[in-house]
Amino acid sequence: MEIQDLSAVRRPVEEALGLPNSHYTDPAQFEAEKKAVLFASWSGLAVAADVPEPGDAVPMSFLGMPLLLLRDKQGQVRVFYNTCRHRGMILVEEPRKIEGAIRCPYHSWCYATDGRLVTTPHVGGPGQNTHDAVKRSELGLIEVRSHIWRDVVFINVSGDAAPFEEVHADLLKRWEEVEKPVYHGGTDSKFTLEVNTNWKLAVENYCESYHLPWVHPGLNSYSRLEDHYNIAEPGQYSGQGTLVYRQLKSHNGDTFPDFDGLSDKWDEGAEYIAVYPNVLLGAQRDHAFAIVLEPVAIDQTIEHIHLYYAAPEIEQGLRARNTQLWKTVFEEDVFVVEGMQRGRHAVGFDGGRFSPAMDGPTHCFHDWVASRYEIANANQSTAAE
Structure with a gap:
């Protein structure tokens, strides 16, 4: 997308103009805004009260991305991509309590609530649940950087914002x-x-x-x-x-x-x-x-x-x-x-x-x-x- 001149917006308040219309009406500008503003910052996703007990999991979407808000078995609130590391299947469709592991409904790869990949049934062939090429330690759920303040769960999708406490x-x-x-x-x-x-x-x-x-x-x-x-x-x-x-x-x-x-x-x-x-x-x-x-x-x-x-x-x-x-x-x-x-x-x-x-x-x-x-x-x- 063509780079806009926003210098008029950045003038002192006595002289400034507001953001141009395209920032409110143009879908292409909305796509640019995702990366420049919402993904690059600490954006609000939810509140920790949405997952009050260990094992509580709530699937949600943030700007089209499938995410999973989860309180792990140790009580820590985490945000993961709601996507299996095998073939990209959605893991959790409805809010629920994770009693054991998070099981992918496609091929039954299972993840602990802290994101670790723990089982890969038949991945090496019938009855063979391991394969040298499939390293479980490297294939845990992808975690989105998060921070909780005043119960709000903030996420930094890009992963490169300064720490929340610093910002x-x-x-x-x-x-x-x-x-x-x-x-x-x-x-x-x-x-x-x-x-x-x-x-x-x-x-x-x-x-x-x-x-x-x-x-x-x-x-x-x-x-x-x-x-x-x-x-x-x-x-x-x-x-x-x-x-x-x-x-x-x-x-x-x-x-x-x-x-x-x-x-x-x-x-x-x-x-x-x-x-x-x-x-x-x-x-x-x-x-x-x-x-x-x-x-x-x-x-x-x-x-x-x-x-x-x-x-x-x-x-x-x-x-x-x-x-x-x-x-x-x-x-x-x-x-x-x-x-x-x-x-x-x-x-x-x-x-x-x-x-x-x-x-x-x-x-x-x-x-x-x-x-x-x-x-x-x-x-x-x-x-x-």
Whole structure:
């Protein structure tokens, strides 16, 4: 694909244009984006709560790649290609518990939950389960590099990104105070939204508060636009914070238990940050959430929303109300991100302009995406020399 000039995107926010239309509408650009942005970075895949017990396995797709999210018998969460090393057969078709080994349904090659190839029946001929040319020690499942933070399973498909702790050192420092044990609320604390939009528009909408008065009038009635502040760390992350977080209360005045040891900042403060490229996180005094954006196609995204608490046992009624509250808020954004997706088909649209006062977080994200292409193009040029 022809290398684009994205210098206008990388200008200061006062002068910058947004990403060109093709980044939202062109399938060829989507293919380029996979490698330059999503495969080369630490992208969100799932949450560890999807595989709560040793042996739990969930097949999933990430940008067309068949993957297997698995908690091995020792309790470690791993991500493998869901592909047998023999003839490329899919290993696991449905979520299930691996009681013994992972057995390929084609020729019965079997793998331990840590990925080791352990049996190869008849590989040397009938009754001969070994062959000198088939070295089991070299044919384990291909593991995808992964890292877990705030229960989100991040993966680096290319395998050459800097360590997660290095890439996100500033964010880890910013949120070290809320780095507490979190407990997934269970089946009534997760939901998905299927949205007809490009995944980047979901990020852009999430990381700014400019739209609150018109899109979230209920939320804005107690957490007003003027109570919010921008968070923008070029090259790293962006989002928004509020100074007036209001705890949800039951009919008798009960609230969720707080995370231990928080400073006064979190009494009425909360922050909502986009961890580039595709993870949206929220931190409050009494609960947290994680949204993993699954890019299905250039104009299709599935939002996987999970809610977490400071204790493993939370009163069900209040928990359910909290889930519904957040679902309502996030559903209010659907018409916006879908409307922007349709709007991107206006061929004369130049990517749009930013409000320097209000759109810093969104511009920060656009600048980061453009920088990923610059790195990919530089690497491509070096390889061609």
